[in-house]
Amino acid sequence: MVTLRESPVDAPDAHELLAEYFRARTVGFAEQDVVYTTTFPQPAAFVRPAGVFVVLDDDGGRPVGCGGIRLIDDGPHGTRYEVKHLYLRPETRGRGWGRLLVDALESRARELGARELVLDTHHSLEAAGALYARTGFTTIAPYNDNPNASRWYSKVLAGPVSSEDQTG
Secondary structure (H helix, E strand, O other): OOEEEEOOOOOHHHHHHHHHHHHHHHHHHHOOOOOOOOOOOOHHHHOOOOEEEEEEEOOOOOEEEEEEEEEEEEEOOEEEEEEEEEEEOHHHOOOOHHHHHHHHHHHHHHHOOOOEEEEEEOOOOHHHHHHHHHOOOEEEOOOOOOOOOOEEEEEEOOOOOOHHHHHO
């Protein structure tokens, strides 16, 4: 049975997964004559309430995937968290674990009061784009200037708070 656990983003197993993720992106982008810019995340960005980072362990307890959410500037729906560094080792793909990661991050974002989840990705990552569509994300205009991104997505978790909601 796979398990998900919260982890510091700079823990050895999390760092190893992120290094693999960045290596894969660098190679994949180079094949398209595109330069990938690697930026390891700041640990504080993934500590509650600013964010959360999770590691997925396989049936044998080996870390095989990761992802995080971090608080960014509010958007049109209110409090907004960004999904970052969603990664599964290639040999584990196709088992539904990507969806498990996305669902876990969404759940944690809701716990932290998020009204919207956003993310960016590259158009060449077709499986990632399909996963985001299957989990309810829709394409939006760019919300950042990430040089590695060519597509941006959003999932509204709740509507904006109205004055009626506040006075009840």
